[in-house]
Amino acid sequence: MSLVLKLALIGHVLSGLLALIFYYAMIPNLIGKNLQPNFLKRLSLAGLVTLLFSWILAGYYYTQYYGQSVKPIIKSGQLPWAHSILMETKEHIFLFLPFLGLVLAAACLSSKSDIDKDETLRKALAKLAFVVVALGTAVTIFGVVISGAAK
Amino acid sequence: MINATVLSAIITIIYITAITVAADLYPPLKEFLANVFSHHWIGKSITAILIFAIFTGLFLVLKPKTKPSFLLNLLTAVSILATLVILTFFTWESSR
Numbered sequence: 001m002s003l004v005l006k007l008a009l010i011g012h013v014l015s016g017l018l019a020l021i022f023y024y025a026m027i028p029n030l031i032g033k034n035l036q037p038n039f040l041k042r043l044s045l046a047g048l049v050t051l052l053f054s055w056i057l058a059g060y061y062y063t064q065y066y067g068q069s070v071k072p073i074i075k076s077g078q079l080p081w082a083h084s085i086l087m088e089t090k091e092h093i094f095l096f097l098p099f100l101g102l103v104l105a106a107a108c109l110s111s112k113s114d115i116d117k118d119e120t121l122r123k124a125l126a127k128l129a130f131v132v133v134a135l136g137t138a139v140t141i142f143g144v145v146i147s148g149a150a151k
Numbered sequence: 152m153i154n155a156t157v158l159s160a161i162i163t164i165i166y167i168t169a170i171t172v173a174a175d176l177y178p179p180l181k182e183f184l185a186n187v188f189s190h191h192w193i194g195k196s197i198t199a200i201l202i203f204a205i206f207t208g209l210f211l212v213l214k215p216k217t218k219p220s221f222l223l224n225l226l227t228a229v230s231i232l233a234t235l236v237i238l239t240f241f242t243w244e245s246s247r
Binding site: 055059062063067081084085088089091092093095096099100102103106107110118120121123124125127128131135138 | 152153156157159160163164167168171175189190192193195196199203218219220221223224226227230231233234237238241242244245
């Protein structure tokens with residue numbers, strides 16, 4: 001594997017994990033009593049940027065290397081389902097995340113948002129942030145199993 | 152602004168789920184995406200971005216009056232359901 005591909009692989013994992021930290025940090029801020037709108041704006045923007053970065057790097061690694069070099073090893077190995085179930089699911093639910101991140105950023109950054117007045121809106125945003133964290137965690141665990149299956 | 156992005160995200164996630172299942176059940180669709188966009192995953196990504204952008208523009212003009220919290224909860228439910236559909240589909244396909 002070339003250095004660029006290694007950096008893309010490592011970069012997509014690190015930026016994805018950073019995104020999860022940002023979205024996880026949004027949840028207590030949204031459901032707690034001490035709402036900090038500016039902090040939420042920064043977290044939602046940082047989450048979106050790191051998710052997009054992870055998307056681009058993961059896409060580069062997946063389209064340039066995984067299909068030709070990793071997939072055949074997994075499919076002929078002891079855990080072929082690591083590709084046919086986990087990787088297939090991972091690569092597609094991963095596509096949801098940037099759009100969910102865009103929604104969270106739009107809600108936190110919009111000047112017309114009633115985020116500081118509407119508790120129902122904050123709770124709905126917290127649930128969505130939790131879904132991003134849950135899907136991101138699932139995608140991360142799938143990635144660990146897929147890496148293990150390729151060895 | 153919020154309603155437009157939430158509604159567009161709901162449509163985009165339904166589209167991603169539908170094209171994922173359809174492209175696996177109908178190989179010519181997967182080949183078409185791969186031929187046009189160099190890889191089926193890039194094809195799904197780019198068309199999803201286009202759908203999101205088009206519907207966001209449309210809903211910004213239409214200005215739907217629905218409560219944002221209701222739409223956000225709907226998006227949460229659609230995201231969970233779409234994930235389960237994709238996981239179930241690939242589990243079923245793997246066991247065929």
